[in-house]
Amino acid sequence: MRKYLLIVVLCIVSAAQAQVTVKAERNPVWKKIYRGEATKINDLVNTKLDVRFDFDKAWMYGKEWLTLKPHFYPTDSLTLDAKGMAINEVAMFNNGKKTPLKYAYDSLNLRIILDRTYKNNEKYTIYIDYISRPNEYKGEGSAAITEAKGLYFINPRGEEKDKPTQIWTQGETESNSVWMPTIDKPNQKTTEQITMTVPSKYVTLSNGLLVNQKKNSDGTRTDTWKMDLPHAPYLFFMGVGEYSIIKDSYEGKEVSYYVEKEYAPVARRIFGNTPEMIKFYAKVLGMDFQWPKYSQIVGRDYVSGAMENTTATLHQESAYQNARQLVDGNAWEEVIAHELFHQWFGDLVTTESWSNITVNESFADLSETLWDEYKYGKDAGDEHNYEAMEQYLQSGSENKDLVRFYYRDKEDLFDAVSYNKGGRILNMLRNYLGDSAFFRSLNKYLTDNKFKTGEAQQLRLAFEAVTGQDLNWYWNQWYYGSGNPVVKIDYNYNDSGGKAMVIIQQTQQSDKVFKLPMAIDVYNGADKKRYKVWMNHKIDTFTFNYTKRPDLINVDGDKILLWQKTDNKTADNYKAQLKYAPLYLDRRESYTYFGKHHMPELLQGLKDKYAGLRSYTLDLIGEDSATVNNAATLQEIENIAKTDPDKKVKAKSIEILAATADEKYKPLFEQNVKDSSYSVAGAALEGLNMLDSANAYALAKTFVNDARGKLGEVVAGVIMLNGTENDFDFILKQYQQTPPGQQKFEATAAFCEYLTKINDVDKIKRGIDEIVAFKNMIPETYRSFTDQIINSALQRVASAKGSEVKAYIDNAVK
Ligand SMILES: [Zn+2]
Numbered sequence: 001m002r003k004y005l006l007i008v009v010l011c012i013v014s015a016a017q018a019q020v021t022v023k024a025e026r027n028p029v030w031k032k033i034y035r036g037e038a039t040k041i042n043d044l045v046n047t048k049l050d051v052r053f054d055f056d057k058a059w060m061y062g063k064e065w066l067t068l069k070p071h072f073y074p075t076d077s078l079t080l081d082a083k084g085m086a087i088n089e090v091a092m093f094n095n096g097k098k099t100p101l102k103y104a105y106d107s108l109n110l111r112i113i114l115d116r117t118y119k120n121n122e123k124y125t126i127y128i129d130y131i132s133r134p135n136e137y138k139g140e141g142s143a144a145i146t147e148a149k150g151l152y153f154i155n156p157r158g159e160e161k162d163k164p165t166q167i168w169t170q171g172e173t174e175s176n177s178v179w180m181p182t183i184d185k186p187n188q189k190t191t192e193q194i195t196m197t198v199p200s201k202y203v204t205l206s207n208g209l210l211v212n213q214k215k216n217s218d219g220t221r222t223d224t225w226k227m228d229l230p231h232a233p234y235l236f237f238m239g240v241g242e243y244s245i246i247k248d249s250y251e252g253k254e255v256s257y258y259v260e261k262e263y264a265p266v267a268r269r270i271f272g273n274t275p276e277m278i279k280f281y282a283k284v285l286g287m288d289f290q291w292p293k294y295s296q297i298v299g300r301d302y303v304s305g306a307m308e309n310t311t312a313t314l315h316q317e318s319a320y321q322n323a324r325q326l327v328d329g330n331a332w333e334e335v336i337a338h339e340l341f342h343q344w345f346g347d348l349v350t351t352e353s354w355s356n357i358t359v360n361e362s363f364a365d366l367s368e369t370l371w372d373e374y375k376y377g378k379d380a381g382d383e384h385n386y387e388a389m390e391q392y393l394q395s396g397s398e399n400k401d402l403v404r405f406y407y408r409d410k411e412d413l414f415d416a417v418s419y420n421k422g423g424r425i426l427n428m429l430r431n432y433l434g435d436s437a438f439f440r441s442l443n444k445y446l447t448d449n450k451f452k453t454g455e456a457q458q459l460r461l462a463f464e465a466v467t468g469q470d471l472n473w474y475w476n477q478w479y480y481g482s483g484n485p486v487v488k489i490d491y492n493y494n495d496s497g498g499k500a501m502v503i504i505q506q507t508q509q510s511d512k513v514f515k516l517p518m519a520i521d522v523y524n525g526a527d528k529k530r531y532k533v534w535m536n537h538k539i540d541t542f543t544f545n546y547t548k549r550p551d552l553i554n555v556d557g558d559k560i561l562l563w564q565k566t567d568n569k570t571a572d573n574y575k576a577q578l579k580y581a582p583l584y585l586d587r588r589e590s591y592t593y594f595g596k597h598h599m600p601e602l603l604q605g606l607k608d609k610y611a612g613l614r615s616y617t618l619d620l621i622g623e624d625s626a627t628v629n630n631a632a633t634l635q636e637i638e639n640i641a642k643t644d645p646d647k648k649v650k651a652k653s654i655e656i657l658a659a660t661a662d663e664k665y666k667p668l669f670e671q672n673v674k675d676s677s678y679s680v681a682g683a684a685l686e687g688l689n690m691l692d693s694a695n696a697y698a699l700a701k702t703f704v705n706d707a708r709g710k711l712g713e714v715v716a717g718v719i720m721l722n723g724t725e726n727d728f729d730f731i732l733k734q735y736q737q738t739p740p741g742q743q744k745f746e747a748t749a750a751f752c753e754y755l756t757k758i759n760d761v762d763k764i765k766r767g768i769d770e771i772v773a774f775k776n777m778i779p780e781t782y783r784s785f786t787d788q789i790i791n792s793a794l795q796r797v798a799s800a801k802g803s804e805v806k807a808y809i810d811n812a813v814k
Contacts, residue, residue, distance in 0.1 A: 046487030081177035084137025150178030237309030308342030341367030362422025595620035653677035658687030
């Protein structure tokens with residue numbers, strides 16, 4: 001699964017502020033509950049379903065033939081998860097004959113008394129006739145998944161005019177038992193057959209292959225999907241809707257993309273790298289794609305980011321990007337890579353318990369870095385790795401173990417530790433052992449455990465078997481422990497004695513001392529000497545002899561360690577680092593230093609070979625008014641605005657020029673406002689608005705039907721500033737479409753200002769509803785800060801619009 005993208009809200013407040021607002025629960029009960037692997041009494045063998053949908057009631061009528069066997073000990077009973085259902089019939093099914101069975105049902109579990117005691121070499125099949133009623137079931141959601149209905153009917157009665165009717169399911173963690181009785185635990189695996197009867201205008205998607213289609217006389221069609229390979233119940237999937245199916249292939253297997261008609265022309269530009277990704281992952285893992293096909297589908301109103309259902313990945317609507325958005329690059333590509341990698345780590349070898357979710361999610365997280373590195377180069381991979389680490393460091397989760405046997409709710413495990421930190425821990429291990437040992441070990445883990453389950457210890461054993469090394473220390477430190485090193489690095493040079501000392505001190509608050517193998521590179525000009533050292537104590541000093549004082553001593557030469565550091569290098573060290581040390585982070589650290597100290601060397605970042613670092617440099621320049629108002633700097637930025645091949649870099653440079661409100665850039669803005677990239681066009685419109693807002697408003701009105709991303713924001717901003725009552729629909733839609741995060745937070749104040757200027761109370765109320773909905777979506781950690789600002793903006797609307805609006809706002813925020 002890929003988390004819902006609320007993580008972008010992280011940048012609203014600093015980590016320090018976030019920590020203050022985290023409330024500590026005092027001695028909660030969950031801290032005493034050990035959550036191990038679920039006990040296996042019966043094992044699932046095969047699941048056969050025959051379902052029809054009642055769109056009017058949002059119900060599903062199901063018939064199920066569930067084949068099981070006792071796991072080891074003989075048993076005469078079976079308990080199934082079956083959430084919120086109506087159970088019509090439970091029977092033993094034998095040779096086509098049904099024999100009724102005694103059962104008890106409490107709306108969560110179906111307890112069945114079998115007709116006799118079965119031994120573990122005896123299979124039996126239970127028949128269940130039931131109704132799934134997802135909207136009547138009240139399950140708990142989480143930050144990762146906002147609801148737990150399992151089965152979702154989207155616009156089932158067709159009442160919302162701009163929304164298609166769709167059905168999709170979301171199983172992880174234990175929600176598929178809302179629509180099929182099963183043993184809803186990740187340590188169960190079953191083969192599967194699902195037969196769905198739907199109105200014939202719809203297509204269906206499920207796991208495995210479509211083995212039969214039958215037209216019925218009543219305008220419906222019956223599709224049968226079959227999966228001959230066993231997988232976990234939470235990975236079962238059904239999708240129904242009006243979709244165009246775009247087909248690619250990988251070594252004769254279907255690779256397909258289910259998108260709404262509007263996106264059919266761009267589907268390959270969004271998903272088209274999938275076959276190459278499969279090929280790449282199969283190659284590095286030394287294990288081919290094991291499933292019969294791979295489809296991806298986009299669901300409306302999806303409750304998570306994306307989900308790796310076996311052979312049938314579901315994406316949220318953010319996957320949809322039109323041709324102009326794609327000019328800036330595919331914003332969803334890493335998610336596509338992430339879900340695909342789960343087909344090995346998660347679907348083929350599945351975590352045995354939620355406590356061990358790292359064996360699913362940390363690998364999927366790592367796969368994003370691997371793909372970026374392979375496809376777009378080492379800088380791109382390193383950038384992704386670094387940004388993911390920063391998100392973890394800012395998440396305030398230093399008290400959580402990666403393998404976590406104690407937790408409040410299983411949904412809480414889908415966090416920055418299981419994803420971001422776990423992905424970095426694997427990447428460090430890859431660096432420590434070397435690529436070939438790392439991937440050989442992954443191959444062993446997959447080979448030994450395929451179609452079964454895994455836990456972190458099995459991973460360790462695979463690595464130990466391949467490398468011949470004892471790795472308990474690494475697992476104890478990173479998998480079964482929490483936190484990360486916080487270090488201070490100091491340098492001491494004694495020219496007369498010809499000795500350099502590097503003093504590294506771990507300053508994290510806990511008593512824990514991290515064991516850190518690392519490279520220290522000593523540079524004399526371009527001549528680099530590498531020393532491999534281990535940090536084993538709270539403070540370690542490493543001494544190097546020299547005849548000429550080194551230009552740079554570069555600790556963690558591979559820039560791979562998961563730590564927070566204060567590195568007390570000099571300006572000259574950073575100049576040498578930029579010149580000689582090759583990595584993304586080497587250069588980034590230099591630019592950061594130059595930016596912080598207002599050094600002209602920062603301008604070298606505008607010529608960095610990697611677009612991400614040119615963009616980062618522009619951020620640093622933009623934040624520093626002294627640097628930005630320098631004529632030479634502006635000249636450089638203007639050059640970039642005119643020539644940079646990367647649209648995002650170009651856009652950022654135009655944004656900086658826009659902020660100067662200098663007439664001389666007007667032709668540049670006028671030219672770029674027509675650019676195919678929304679980012680570039682948006683930045684240029686921002687510039688024009690600074691110079692001539694009436695003209696910008698007129699232009700913005702012509703863009704409203706094709707304005708997304710940055711252009712959408714700027715158009716909305718310009719229209720909100722100058723707009724009238726008639727612009728409401730566009731402004732509201734734009735606000736709705738802005739993903740929750742920093743931008744939306746900023747747009748909220750402008751939206752409130754606009755609401756003070758219009759008079760239609762119904763419109764004002766609709767605007768308030770949207771603002772309050774966003775306000776409530778912001779994670780608890782940031783709420784005390786964001787609520788204060790949003791509430792005061794709403795109060796400005798209240799005071800401008802009188803008592804009815806005031807009462808409405810008071811009620812909405814209460
Ligand atoms: Zn995932």
